Amino acid sequence: MRVLVVEDEVRLAENIAGALRDGPSYAVDVVHDGEDAVNLCQAGSYDLIVLDLMIPKLSGEQVVRQLRTARYATPILVLTAVSETGKTIDLLNLGADDYMTKPFDLGELIARARALIRRGKGVSEPLLQFGDLRVHTGEQTVECGATRVELSPTEYRILEYLMFRPRTIVSKRELLEHLYDFTWEHHSNVIEAHISNLRKKLRMTTDEELLETLRGRGYRLASS
Amino acid sequence: MRNDGKTRSLTRQTIGIVLAAQILCTFLLCGAALLHEWHTRFRAFDVRIQGRSDSLLGAIQDAEDPEDNVTIDPTELKIPNEDVYAVYNQGGRLLGSSADAPSSLITRGKDGFHDSSEDRTSYRVFQREALRVIDRVENGGVGLRRPVTIIYASPEGHVWHEILGAVRFYLFAIAVAAGLSFAFVTMRLRRALRPLSDLAEEAAHISAPSLNFNAPASVLQIRELRPLALVLTDTVARLREAFAKEHRFVGDAAHELKTAIAVIRSSVQVLMVKQRSGDEYRAGLERILEDNQRIEAIVAQMLQLARLEEVKKANLAALDLGETILSVVTQLQPIVDEHGLEVRVECSPKLLVRIVPEAAQILVSNLLLNAIQHSKPDSQVSLSARLTASGGVLLELADKGSGIGPEALPHIFDRFYREDTSRSRETGGTGLGLAICKSIVDAAGGSIEVESTVGIGTTVKITFIPA
Numbered sequence: 029m030r031v032l033v034v035e036d037e038v039r040l041a042e043n044i045a046g047a048l049r050d051g052p053s054y055a056v057d058v059v060h061d062g063e064d065a066v067n068l069c070q071a072g073s074y075d076l077i078v079l080d081l082m083i084p085k086l087s088g089e090q091v092v093r094q095l096r097t098a099r100y101a102t103p104i105l106v107l108t109a110v111s112e113t114g115k116t117i118d119l120l121n122l123g124a125d126d127y128m129t130k131p132f133d134l135g136e137l138i139a140r141a142r143a144l145i146r147r148g149k150g151v152s153e154p155l156l157q158f159g160d161l162r163v164h165t166g167e168q169t170v171e172c173g174a175t176r177v178e179l180s181p182t183e184y185r186i187l188e189y190l191m192f193r194p195r196t197i198v199s200k201r202e203l204l205e206h207l208y209d210f211t212w213e214h215h216s217n218v219i220e221a222h223i224s225n226l227r228k229k230l231r232m233t234t235d236e237e238l239l240e241t242l243r244g245r246g247y248r249l250a251s252s
Numbered sequence: 253m254r255n256d257g258k259t260r261s262l263t264r265q266t267i268g269i270v271l272a273a274q275i276l277c278t279f280l281l282c283g284a285a286l287l288h289e290w291h292t293r294f295r296a297f298d299v300r301i302q303g304r305s306d307s308l309l310g311a312i313q314d315a316e317d318p319e320d321n322v323t324i325d326p327t328e329l330k331i332p333n334e335d336v337y338a339v340y341n342q343g344g345r346l347l348g349s350s351a352d353a354p355s356s357l358i359t360r361g362k363d364g365f366h367d368s369s370e371d372r373t374s375y376r377v378f379q380r381e382a383l384r385v386i387d388r389v390e391n392g393g394v395g396l397r398r399p400v401t402i403i404y405a406s407p408e409g410h411v412w413h414e415i416l417g418a419v420r421f422y423l424f425a426i427a428v429a430a431g432l433s434f435a436f437v438t439m440r441l442r443r444a445l446r447p448l449s450d451l452a453e454e455a456a457h458i459s460a461p462s463l464n465f466n467a468p469a470s471v472l473q474i475r476e477l478r479p480l481a482l483v484l485t486d487t488v489a490r491l492r493e494a495f496a497k498e499h500r501f502v503g504d505a506a507h508e509l510k511t512a513i514a515v516i517r518s519s520v521q522v523l524m525v526k527q528r529s530g531d532e533y534r535a536g537l538e539r540i541l542e543d544n545q546r547i548e549a550i551v552a553q554m555l556q557l558a559r560l561e562e563v564k565k566a567n568l569a570a571l572d573l574g575e576t577i578l579s580v581v582t583q584l585q586p587i588v589d590e591h592g593l594e595v596r597v598e599c600s601p602k603l604l605v606r607i608v609p610e611a612a613q614i615l616v617s618n619l620l621l622n623a624i625q626h627s628k629p630d631s632q633v634s635l636s637a638r639l640t641a642s643g644g645v646l647l648e649l650a651d652k653g654s655g656i657g658p659e660a661l662p663h664i665f666d667r668f669y670r671e672d673t674s675r676s677r678e679t680g681g682t683g684l685g686l687a688i689c690k691s692i693v694d695a696a697g698g699s700i701e702v703e704s705t706v707g708i709g710t711t712v713k714i715t716f717i718p719a
Contacts, residue, residue: 037511037512037514037515039515039519039539039543040511040514040515040518043515043518043519043521043522044518046522047518047521047522047525050522050525050526051525080511081507082504082507107514109503109506109507109508109509109510109511110503110506110507129510130507130510130511130513130514131510131513131514131516131517131518132514132517133517133521134517134518134521134522134525135521
């Protein structure tokens with residue numbers, strides 16, 4: 029999952045990004061003003077936007093309005109210093125999905141981020157299931173039948189992303205965009221290596237070929 | 253103003269005044285009517301009495317006795333029953349009188365009219381001398397002259413009755429007229445004073461959450477109320493602006509402080525998320541200490557700003573700005589050296605400015621720190637102060653820094669405004685420094701201007717009024 033953090037206080041942005049990278053191992057991009065936020069959203073594909081309300085150039089409110097007017101559907105979590113009910117009602121009505129009042133708990137931020145991403149993909153349960161395969165998004169563990177599958181963080185991220193969209197083809201490019209932040213050098217063979225490792229680990233627990241490769245088109249979770 | 257809880261109604265008060273004026277008027281008119289009636293009716297009464305005494309004279313006849321006396325024959329006399337009369341001859345003998353005439357009334361006195369009372373009835377008494385000529389035919393047309401004295405009295409009760417009747421009529425007519433005019437005045441007055449209650453009603457809607465006042469059209473049409481309504485409109489509008497400004501400041505301050513606190517909290521949480529080495533903890537704590545310094549700076553500057561706004565201009569001694577500049581430059585020399593800059597100071601002697609000494613220090617050091625932070629390394633900052641033609645002091649500070657963009661220039665004195673898009677730790681600004689400078693200059697009655705070209709540098713010019 030890839031998250032955009034929009035916060036003009038550099039240290040706070042660093043801490044939020046660090047927590048989201050370390051905890052749920054999301055790819056995180058950080059920008060410090062509203063204009064950059066809108067531009068990046070139009071260019072990249074994010075699964076969640078964490079948005080501070082008082083930012084230079086374009087205010088948080090304006091960013092929400094512009095994104096929602098452009099039918100940009102990614103969940104938005106607003107960070108605000110104001111705890112006035114009227115203001116938060118306005119924000120939610122504008123199209124924000126949730127808000128947190130500063131100072132906030134990083135653990136709560138991560139939990140809300142997870143919930144918002146899940147909801148953004150149309151899933152209500154934190155447990156993702158496909159055939160015998162079960163992914164616990166909270167603890168970031170994977171089980172196949174009764175056996176636990178040990179995965180590296182990147183392998184887990186790939187599997188989780190695919191589990192959110194079973195039976196649909198996910199291109200290599202899409203995977204790259206959603207799993208790495210913009211500081212990462214994009215090499216498609218990195219993905220291929222991780223996919224191949226993931227497939228090997230899954231084969232050890234089940235006879236079924238769960239992870240399909242469709243040449244030139246991408247990958248798909250499918251049951252035969 | 254003292255307010256003991258009692259209120260007076262202007263409408264009622266005015267109606268009361270009108271009512272009192274009308275009652276007074278009624279009394280005066282009735283009094284005048286009474287006087288007038290009294291005067292004319294008594295004149296007529298006197299004339300009437302005179303007439304009746306004439307007819308009494310007509311009733312005096314020859315007594316047909318040897319002395320050729322006269323006598324009175326009342327059978328032909330047509331006078332009111334309650335009237336009293338008496339006729340005396342020259343010798344003072346009573347020739348005749350009305351039946352039961354009280355002696356006090358018919359006693360002879362002076363000629364003319366006078367008032368007398370008998371048995372609780374007041375009478376108008378008339379006494380005259382008259383001449384009756386008898387036996388004209390028998391004496392060859394000359395006749396015998398018989399002088400008589402006539403006393404005629406008539407009770408005044410009738411006249412008083414008439415006067416009171418007339419006055420009663422006037423009283424009734426005046427009361428009806430006053431009642432009608434009172435009703436009319438009351439009606440008109442309520443309508444005329446309606447703008448007052450409109451104004452009060454509109455003013456009652458003013459409250460802290462909704463600082464709005466629109467003077468009703470009815471009020472603006474009244475010459476006496478128009479200035480009040482306009483002043484109220486203006487005051488409320490200014491109050492609203494001031495409130496909005498304060499509200500914005502509180503919102504901005506809350507955001508800054510909460511963000512700074514959020515930084516510390518998140519830094520602590522990041523540190524605690526897993527087991528770390530002693531060095532890592534130490535580095536983390538150092539970062540938190542650094543974050544804490546930012547909160548301290550924001551709080552200190554906010555307090556400074558609040559304190560500066562309270563300072564009164566009165567009783568301020570003039571201080572030499574040159575000395576302040578030199579002391580600040582000496583204080584900041586280590587920071588100047590650290591940035592590899594050169595500060596060139598040019599000060600004329602005796603630059604007197606009426607300003608709080610602490611405020612002058614803050615002003616110069618804020619400006620200089622700002623210039624230092626935005627200067628290119630190894631460049632020069634020049635600080636000069638001199639007297640202007642009008643006797644004021646011009647303080648000029650020029651740096652060869654990055655400059656300020658034209659879109660940012662109008663906002664640099666706004667509280668919490670920062671030109672950098674991010675709150676980077678390098679510049680360390682709180683966004684309050686220049687707002688504080690402006691506040692200080694405003695309090696000292698000066699003006700502050702900034703000229704800047706991106707990539708070339710910035711010049712700040714402050715002009716103080718003569719001390």
